[in-house]
Amino acid sequence: MRTEEIRLSFQGLRVRFRVFTPDAQATRRVLMVSSPLADADAWTELAGMLAANGCLCVAAELPGYGASACGAGVFQDNDTRAQILWGILDEVERRRGEKQCVWHLIGHGSAAAAIMMMTLYQADSVKSRVLISPVFDRFMPYPLQLLLETPVGKKLIDLWFRKKILDRRGFAILVRRVYGGRVSKARMEALRRSICRRGMPDTLARLMREGYRLPENAYQSKGPLMLIWGTNDRIFGGQLPARVKKRLPDAETHMLRAAHMSMETDADILNDYLRGWFLFSEGQEKWPVKKPAASQKKR
Numbered sequence: 001m002r003t004e005e006i007r008l009s010f011q012g013l014r015v016r017f018r019v020f021t022p023d024a025q026a027t028r029r030v031l032m033v034s035s036p037l038a039d040a041d042a043w044t045e046l047a048g049m050l051a052a053n054g055c056l057c058v059a060a061e062l063p064g065y066g067a068s069a070c071g072a073g074v075f076q077d078n079d080t081r082a083q084i085l086w087g088i089l090d091e092v093e094r095r096r097g098e099k100q101c102v103w104h105l106i107g108h109g110s111a112a113a114a115i116m117m118m119t120l121y122q123a124d125s126v127k128s129r130v131l132i133s134p135v136f137d138r139f140m141p142y143p144l145q146l147l148l149e150t151p152v153g154k155k156l157i158d159l160w161f162r163k164k165i166l167d168r169r170g171f172a173i174l175v176r177r178v179y180g181g182r183v184s185k186a187r188m189e190a191l192r193r194s195i196c197r198r199g200m201p202d203t204l205a206r207l208m209r210e211g212y213r214l215p216e217n218a219y220q221s222k223g224p225l226m227l228i229w230g231t232n233d234r235i236f237g238g239q240l241p242a243r244v245k246k247r248l249p250d251a252e253t254h255m256l257r258a259a260h261m262s263m264e265t266d267a268d269i270l271n272d273y274l275r276g277w278f279l280f281s282e283g284q285e286k287w288p289v290k291k292p293a294a295s296q297k298k299r
Helices: 040-052 078-096 109-121 141-147 151-166 168-179 185-195 200-210 216-220 242-247 265-280
Strands: 002-009 014-022 030-032 055-060 101-108 126-132 227-232 254-255
Touching: 002 078, 014 078, 030 040, 030 078, 030 109, 030 126, 040 055, 055 078, 078 109, 078 242, 101 109, 101 265, 109 126, 109 216, 126 265, 151 168, 151 200, 168 185, 227 265, 254 265
Parallel strands: 030 055, 030 101, 101 126, 126 227, 227 254
Antiparallel strands: 002 014, 014 055
16 A cells, blocks of 8 residues: 655645555545544544555545644635545546546545535535534534624633643543543644644634535435444434434434544444445445444443
8 A cells, every 4th residue: 555645725725635545456436534623644544444455545634624724714614625625536536647536435523514515516426425423513502603703702712722722631631532532642642733733723713603504405415325423422422413314314324332533443343334335335235235343342
């Protein structure tokens, strides 16, 4: 497997992504999109497993996060996100000398909304969608959301940022909740470096205003769709939200005994699911394929 890190600029907006190329000829193409406050490195283990099975994998970061530029000027709406992500895939295809390809799209957290918008733009280029712990709605009640859009709300975001991100102890507690257990010191520091940057509070404020707006027709896109949720998710709860199930009633749904970052903490389990899912969505096998062989780990 060969890996490379690429940075592109879209009208002055810099974004980073990683490409994992299998040693043999690529038999399918997979896009993996990290949620805010995560990075492309979260997919490294899973991408390696998929590449060993012939998948060309692209792990992309949303604008403003990971190693991508952050600040008040970084767009957070899903319309712009979707166009940038298609631009990344266009660049990957151009570098490989390929014509327009068909992709399996995987989104984590609120990046799931960007995946839904991508399907609206180029449905013919989408083979299937996989949404891991999808978050489509704001975390807080509507009145509080309005408060966050005022100068007072900006101060509240700055206060949260100081207590939960800049403060090392607060950040360690937050990360352990997200990951469902202990995280290596090296990984903790890598995450902290990507988040503790000037302009990040402004990016988060804009995320609250723009990042959870998704048109209703985005939920009506057809094609194979799988939802994966962690029963040990200490951030959003251990059950798939009822509103998600109502909006996407035809989706294949699976619950894992995992925390919010299952693509990083339980890559082996996800790899087993995805191998069968790819075969099903490509019409090679019926669903359900045999259950994943890897045993679920307690966390």
